[in-house]
Amino acid sequence: MKRIQLPLTKEVIQTLRVGEKVYLNGPMVTGRDAAHRRLVETLDRGEALPISLDGMTIFYVGPSPARPGQIIGSAGPTTSYRMDDYTPRLLEEGLLGMIGKGRRSSLVRQAIREHGAVYFAALGGAGALAAQAIVSAEVIAYPDLGAEAIHALEVKDFPVVVAVDATGASVYEREEGARV
Amino acid sequence: MREINVAKVREAVEAMCIEANLALTKDVQLAMKNAAETETNPLAKEVLEDLIKNERVASELKVPICQDTGMAVVFVDLGQEVALAGGSLEEAIHAGVRLGYEKGYLRKSVVKSPITRVNTKDNTPAVIHYRVVEGDQIRLRFAPKGFGSENMGRLGMLKPSDGREGVLEFVVDTVKKAGPNACPPLVIGVGVGGTMEKACLLAKEQLLRNVGEPAAEEEARELEEELMERIEALDIGPQGFGGKTTALAVHAALFPTHIAGLPVCVNINCHVARHRERVI
Known part of the structure; x- marks a missing residue:
């Protein structure tokens, strides 16, 4: 069982290979369609972001509401390609890790390689199981977005598969040659 | 009255x-169990077992x-x-x-x-x-x-000359393009014939059938069988990590159509193939 401590460092990312299963521990933030759009629009206006992306890992998730006594509701990954238009800009801001599901564009894979970043896949449609690895959750930006608000999460042994590693190799592009 | x-x-x-949202119906549970037992790719098998565990945890803790x-x-x-x-x-x-x-x-x-x-x-x-x-x-x-899978659906207004092979290729190509995005293993609804909206409605309605129960009509049943074989050969697998379990089922339905047309609609469901029924 390979445990990885968050926040990530470029040195740690270099040790990750596409297709390997690892367990994440530490802080991350959530963000999906609407939050990505706002973050990039904020950058385009030359304004400061409401959260620091430096070394950060972002989890593409819009959790279901927590029942009383629960930390979070169901919290599995959403499909990542919808974030592709925004991702290179966020990598420039120091983002190092992403968690989602499904393929990324070749532009994103190239940007991942250039920045020495990594893209993990969590199990799509297994949000109840994913929630068991989340030990705290708190909304830290864009509360008006509801499930799409940016949450700060703390995870313990959160299982993921390395889907695009720092060389740009992708777990989904097996037969087409995994390189960018 | x-x-x-x-x-x-x-x-x-x-x-x-x-x-x-809290529990799958028996047909889907059984299809997942069978898939986990017959899958030979080790990572794919592990993924299927995790998905089954997820459903158990969801029901126990009342989490979607x-x-x-x-x-x-x-x-x-x-x-x-x-x-x-x-x-x-x-x-x-x-x-x-x-x-x-x-x-x-x-x-x-x-x-x-x-x-x-x-x-x-x-x-x-x-x-x-x-x-x-x-x-x-x-x-x-x-x-x-869910829209991870809904977004991967597709409508094709094929030509009559595209024929049965054209229909098969269109469906398989749609599944290939969906790949990991729609959360395989999938349940695939296929509507062939009618008009544009009729084909789509048929495709959607097929997702309400019990998973793995073959179509009553022979022509539709044969399409389902052939599509399952071709889709299995794509090696997409659970979550797109490889393996033969790309679909739990293909459900197809046919409807009369116009002399000039061959509409085909594919509506994809993920492995969380939720469907319920009540009669009042």
């Missing part, structure tokens, strides 16, 4: 919203199986000998969705305008398909639809 109060419809919809608890799709078969009482049927369905999504701690995933995109905060409106049928009952079929 038999009088039915629409409050009964509201209660049924409310209950189905919660039940569908998937955080995308979907847009509510309701098929209503209204018996023509039913006299509705107690108000608007349509409003009763929306109210059932509103209550079910609130009380069940389900995610509200609907935006009022597809352009300006402000959340309605109660998961309404539902998408409702009505049909008037014989009899004095109301049959309600409910399927909350």
Whole structure:
């Protein structure tokens, strides 16, 4: 069982290979369609972001509401390609890790390689199981977005598969040659 | 005439919203179990076992199986000998969705305008398909639809000369393009014939069938069998990590069409193939 401590460092990312299963521990933030759009629009206006992306890992998730006594509701990954238009800009801001599901564009894979970043896949449609690895959750930006608000999460042994590693190799592009 | 109060419809919809999102029906559970037992790729097998575990955890802790608890799709078969009482049927369905999504701690995933995109905060409106049928009952079929899979659906207005092979290729190509995005193993609804909207409605309706139960009609059944074989050979596998379990089932239906056309619609469901039914 390979445990990885968050926040990530470029040195740690270099040790990750596409297709390997690892367990994440530490802080991350959530963000999906609407939050990505706002973050990039904020950058385009030359304004400061409401959260620091430096070394950060972002989890593409819009959790279901927590029942009383629960930390979070169901919290599995959403499909990542919808974030592709925004991702290179966020990598420039120091983002190092992403968690989602499904393929990324070749532009994103190239940007991942250039920045020495990594893209993990969590199990799509297994949000109840994913929630068991989340030990705290708190909304830290864009509360008006509801499930799409940016949450700060703390995870313990959160299982993921390395889907695009720092060389740009992708777990989904097996037969087409995994390189960018 | 038999009088039915629409409050009964509201209660049924409310209950189905919660039940569908917290537990899978037996047919889907069995299909997943069979897939996990027969899958030979080790990573794929592990993924399938985790997905089965996820459903167990969801039911035990009353947490939705998937955080995308979907847009509510309701098929209503209204018996023509039913006299509705107690108000608007349509409003009763929306109210059932509103209550079910609130009380069940389900995610509200609907935006009022597809352009300006402000959340309605109660998961309404539902998408409702009505049909008037014989009899004095109301049959309600409910399927909350997640959009990871819904986004991967496709309509093809093929030429008659494309023929059966064209239909097969279009469906397989759609599944290939969907790849890992739609959360395989998939349930694939295929509608062939009719008009543009008829093909799509047929495809959607196939997702309400019990998983793995073959079509009654021979022509549709043969399409299902051949599609399953070709889709298995794609090696997409659970979550797209490889393996033979790309689809749990293909459900196809045919309808008469125009001399000039061959519409084909593919509506994809993920492994959380939620579907419920109530008869009042």
